[in-house]
Amino acid sequence: MGIDQELKMTRPLSVQKTVSFTSAKHPARRLRRLREAVIESLLLLAAGSSVFVTLAIVFILVSESLPFFKHVPILEFLTGREWTPMFSDPKFGILPLVAGTFLTTGIALLLAIPMGTIAAVFLSEYMPARAREVVKPALELLAAVPTVVYGFFALLFVTPLLQKALPDLAGFNVLSAGLVIGVMIIPYVSSLSEDAMRAVPSHLREASYAVGATRFQTSFRVVIPAGFSGLTSAYVLGISRAVGETMVVAIAAGMQPNLTINPTEPAATITAFIVQVSLGDLPHGSIGYQSIYVAGLTLLSLTLAFNLIGFALRRKFREAY
Amino acid sequence: MVNTTQEAATAGGDEMRAEIRRLSFSYGDKTVVKSVSMPIYKDRITALIGPSGCGKTTLLRCFNRMHDLYNDTEYEGEIALLPENRNILSSDIDPIEVRMRISMVFQKPNPFPKSIFENVAYGLRVRGVKRRSFIEETVERALAQAGLWNEVKDRLGASALALSGGQQQRLCIARALATDPEIVLLDEPTSALDPISTAHIEELVVTLKQNVTIVIVTHNLHQAARISDYTGFMYLGELIEFGRTPGLFTKPKDARTESYITGRFG
Numbered sequence: 142m143g144i145d146q147e148l149k150m151t152r153p154l155s156v157q158k159t160v161s162f163t164s165a166k167h168p169a170r171r172l173r174r175l176r177e178a179v180i181e182s183l184l185l186l187a188a189g190s191s192v193f194v195t196l197a198i199v200f201i202l203v204s205e206s207l208p209f210f211k212h213v214p215i216l217e218f219l220t221g222r223e224w225t226p227m228f229s230d231p232k233f234g235i236l237p238l239v240a241g242t243f244l245t246t247g248i249a250l251l252l253a254i255p256m257g258t259i260a261a262v263f264l265s266e267y268m269p270a271r272a273r274e275v276v277k278p279a280l281e282l283l284a285a286v287p288t289v290v291y292g293f294f295a296l297l298f299v300t301p302l303l304q305k306a307l308p309d310l311a312g313f314n315v316l317s318a319g320l321v322i323g324v325m326i327i328p329y330v331s332s333l334s335e336d337a338m339r340a341v342p343s344h345l346r347e348a349s350y351a352v353g354a355t356r357f358q359t360s361f362r363v364v365i366p367a368g369f370s371g372l373t374s375a376y377v378l379g380i381s382r383a384v385g386e387t388m389v390v391a392i393a394a395g396m397q398p399n400l401t402i403n404p405t406e407p408a409a410t411i412t413a414f415i416v417q418v419s420l421g422d423l424p425h426g427s428i429g430y431q432s433i434y435v436a437g438l439t440l441l442s443l444t445l446a447f448n449l450i451g452f453a454l455r456r457k458f459r460e461a462y
Numbered sequence: 463m464v465n466t467t468q469e470a471a472t473a474g475g476d477e478m479r480a481e482i483r484r485l486s487f488s489y490g491d492k493t494v495v496k497s498v499s500m501p502i503y504k505d506r507i508t509a510l511i512g513p514s515g516c517g518k519t520t521l522l523r524c525f526n527r528m529h530d531l532y533n534d535t536e537y538e539g540e541i542a543l544l545p546e547n548r549n550i551l552s553s554d555i556d557p558i559e560v561r562m563r564i565s566m567v568f569q570k571p572n573p574f575p576k577s578i579f580e581n582v583a584y585g586l587r588v589r590g591v592k593r594r595s596f597i598e599e600t601v602e603r604a605l606a607q608a609g610l611w612n613e614v615k616d617r618l619g620a621s622a623l624a625l626s627g628g629q630q631q632r633l634c635i636a637r638a639l640a641t642d643p644e645i646v647l648l649d650e651p652t653s654a655l656d657p658i659s660t661a662h663i664e665e666l667v668v669t670l671k672q673n674v675t676i677v678i679v680t681h682n683l684h685q686a687a688r689i690s691d692y693t694g695f696m697y698l699g700e701l702i703e704f705g706r707t708p709g710l711f712t713k714p715k716d717a718r719t720e721s722y723i724t725g726r727f728g
Binding site: 270348 | 526528531533558559561562565566568570572573574575576584585587588589634637638640641
C-alpha cells in the first residue's frame, strides 16, 4: 500500500479514541499480571528442572557414599590395587576400575578422534553440498544402533577377527571393546566437528586460497584452528560417551577388575561394575550396595573433570574469528 | 570494443601485463560477465567501476580463479598473462599456481585468527618455505610495503584481530604482497573502512604500483579518479568503455558511462 493511501485511511485526529491509563487495581491489569507471573514460573520450572535433577543426583551419590568412607579410608579407596567388594574379605581399591575405564576410553579415542576429525574435514571441506546431505545423516545413523548390538558385535565379530592376528587375545578383552566404542562415538565426534568447521566463515577460507593454499592446507592450517573451540566440544562429548559407555564393556570386556595396561586382557570398567553389582541381590545399606554409589560418584567426577579440561583447553587455544 | 593490436599493447609507452580476451563467465545458466576484452598494464593501477551487480567483482575473481572453489561455474575466453602469453583460465593450468602469482585483497578485512606475524607468513608457509631468516625478512618487507611495520613491529606475536579495521586491511595487503605477486587484485578494499583509513590505503596503493600491477574494483568513483591510471566501466556484465582515467572521467565516449559518472544512476 502506498504512503498516500495509508494517510487517507487514517482517521482524523479529532475522531480518534483516546486511550486512558488504568489504575493498578483495574481487573484487566490484575489478570495480565497474573498471567505473566504464571508463565514466568512455568518457564523457571522447566529451566530449573534439569539443574534440580543434576543436583539431586549429586546429593544422593554423595550422601550414600559417605557411610562407605566410614568403613574404607579414602586413601585406601584411591590407591588400593584390588577391587573385590563381593568377596568374604572385600578390598575396595578403585584403581583397577579406573584403569579399565581409561584403557577402553583411550583405545576408543585413538580410533574416534582421528577418524572423526578426518571424516569431518572431508564432509565439510571436500564434499559437494549435495553429497554431504546424504552422507552426513548416514554417518549419524551409526549413533542410532543400540549399544547392546555394538556389544555383541565386539564379542562375536571383532574379537574373533582380532584373534586371527593376535592369537593370545583373551575371549573377553579390552581391545575389541575399546575399538567398538571408538566406532560408536565416531558419529558424535564427526558430526559436531563438521558443524564447528562449517561455522568457520568462508571469507577465511577465501583468504587462504587467495595466497595459493591447497584445500588440505586450508583445512588444516585455517579451518581446524579457527574451529578449535567447537572441535574440543566434540572431543569432550566423545570422551564423556566413551567413559560412560556400559553395554559394550559389560558384554565384551569380561567384567573382571584387573589392574593392567595390557589391552589384550579382560578388565572391568566403573560402569561395567555398576551393572554387574546392581543385577545381584544386595541388601540395602550393605557395603556392597554403597560401593555402587561410590563407583557412580567416581564416574561422575571423571566426566566432570574431562569437561573442565575441555573448557580450559577451549579458552586457551581458541582462535576466535 | 577494445582493440588488441600492437598500439594498444604499448599505449602511451605502457606495457601490457595481461590481456582479457572475450571473457565470459557464468554461474549455472546466468551469464554475469559478457565477452569482455581489456588490457591490464604493467605497474599501473586499473580500476573497474560500475553499478552493483554489473559483474566487476566477478571479473576480478576470474583473475585468480576464485570461482573454481564453487560449483556450476564456467569460464569462456581467455585471460592471457604476458609476455609469455599463457591463458590462466585454461584447464591445464593449476589454479593454485595462478593464485601464487596473482594475489587478492578482499572487501572486508579478513585476517586469520592468528598472530600478525603468522598472517603475513602464511603464503610462504603454504609454499613450504622453512628458512626462519627468510620468513622474518619477508614479513618485515611486506609489512613495511603495506605501511604497517612501524605500528606493529613491537607486537608481531599479538593477534591480528586486535588491530583496527584499517590496520587489518593493511595487514591483508601485506599478506598479499609477502609472496611477491605479479598482480594484486583489490576488491573494494576500502568499502568497510572510515575515511582516514581509506585515505591511508589509497596512498599505499599508489606507492605499490612501482613494483606491482594492480587491478582494483571500487564503488567509489572519486577513488577510481584519484588513484587509477586506467579505468574500465562495466554495465550489465559488459565492458562499456575502457581508457586512461582522466580521459574517461572528463570526456566519456559512451552515453551510459557519462550518466554513471555524473551520478544519474548507480
